[in-house]
Amino acid sequence: MGDFEIRKDRQPQGPGRLTRERAEYLRLVKTGLSNTRASELVGVNRRTGSRWLYGRNATGRDRAAPSITMAPPATERSRYLTGDERIRIADLDREGMGVRTIAAELGRAPSTISRELRRNATVDQRGRRHYRPYAAQARAQARRPRPKPSKITLDPELRTRVQDLLDERWSPEQISRRLKRDFPDRPELHMCHETVYQALYVQARGGLRRDVAAALRSGRTRRKPRGQARQRRPRFAHPMVMISERPPEVIDRAVPGHWEGDLIIGSGGGSAIGTLVERSTRYTMLVHLPHGRGAEQVAGALAATVTTLPAHLARSVTWDQGSELSRHHEFTTATDIPVYFCDPASPWQRGSNENTNGLLRQYFPKGTDLSVHSREHLEAVAVQLNGRPRKTLGWDTPAERLAKLLEASN
Incomplete structure (x- = not known):
């Protein structure tokens, strides 16, 4: 760790007060250490290290820029892969490096690299997969904008089936499970029960009838815990x-x-x-x-x-x-x-x-x-x-x- 020493004062320092610790942490992560180990060596909480590594305010709701940007962000590291990182992934992948080796090189989780190679690869006419960084960046930016249209909104047949079953007083989970069971070979009719709840509760995705009180057996327009059942303690003359x-x-x-x-x-x-x-x-x-x-x-x-x-x-x-x-x-x-x-x-x-x-x-x-x-x-x-x-x-x-x-x- 060179001449770096863990600070003796372990009290909270506030933002911007751990400049040397942060620099040493980022150096250790770059060598391939995990967030937990690097935080331990520097003497900070692993959550602090996670904020240094991925950014304090990354929310995943940032909209894509109008053009494909390959330059890394000028501020703290984003939770998303940058264009330059994708170029590095492509280079290492062509050299035959494994997922964990690439992840250590970039200081990312192996699951991030594995998912990137799986989701954003290009498939040629022969069915072979090739990772091309500029095409991967374009796919990632196109996928990011929110909100996305609901599956129920996009599919009239699915919307009709769900509405009919709601009219029969079926719950969203009953609808979801039974559609998967009755139509195993039609994935376009498969969805989780949360998709039905979102279509009912979230007005922006209101693909179903908006009368939530009629559609859901609870009659509630928003979710809340159930109350306790009533309690009774009568006495009987005849033995029970x-x-x-x-x-x-x-x-x-x-x-x-x-x-x-x-x-x-x-x-x-x-x-x-x-x-x-x-x-x-x-x-x-x-x-x-x-x-x-x-x-x-x-x-x-x-x-x-x-x-x-x-x-x-x-x-x-x-x-x-x-x-x-x-x-x-x-x-x-x-x-x-x-x-x-x-x-x-x-x-x-x-x-x-x-x-x-x-x-x-x-x-x-x-x-x-x-x-x-x-x-x-x-x-x-x-x-x-x-x-x-x-x-x-x-x-x-x-x-x-x-x-x-x-x-x-x-």
Whole structure:
């Protein structure tokens, strides 16, 4: 390190006070040392070294100049390769140097050089790749301007398919995954779910209908964390069988026929809809409660709903400690289906049902009267919900999984 000595004063020096340290750091990097090692030898934080190496204010939003500029910047080093660096890469590549050797020569990361040779090379008529620095510089400058048009905006077919599935109340991730699965040989229809969110949320890319509240089941116009689920701790006179006593086959979802249940409540607590979700298939059934949500009404409607199922698909029900199922013993006597109760304030113990209740709020918003919905409407909502592909099912739909179970039992 010559006559350079690490400074004894290790307090922050502020911008422009570490001239000798910076010069020594850049000299060490030029010899091929990494940012971390060079920073350690000079006695500065590696983040300081990174700023010296790549520049403090490089944001990646600079627009391209009207002509191809091959001269390096006059100020701090850019995060982007310069024209002169590309000329050096071409020279070393022609000499047969490897990626890591070129990276050490330029003081860049090997991944930067590898990506540059892969993305900006020229392919001749015989399919051979040649790295030509001026052509590479032109490609890089043409690629840099922002913002870029969205894939959904550019492709009318993709936009139509996405809009149709949003109208079916599919989430962006369900749309993305199912398009890749249904059209594996058509990459023009493949995109990540974030592309759909951007088309909905960012007005500059509004290739889809701008009514975000209608397109997304959350009804939100911007993202925010979910709130905690409501917590209830009622007491039952009749002894409850707790969730800890469920057989192992329920916990690992290996055997179908075990359900999770709850109510979604309407405005003022005067109306409700019962929900049942099968744990292995996520198949949903809605319980019509036209006469209120008292314990007698819930037990009777729940029993009438589960008796429509084959015996091997009606093995147990897991519920929270809501007072609406205080007559659980009557339900079990009538149906021969045991009821297991979650611990107080533990909604995650019925995670599938809690998730489904959140999805159902798109159809039955909070603060509305749920008694106006007929049995036929509830059945139609359940059909649409069971027709959505689920990530946890490998992008099968709950209806498809249930149909497989019924076929296997015949």
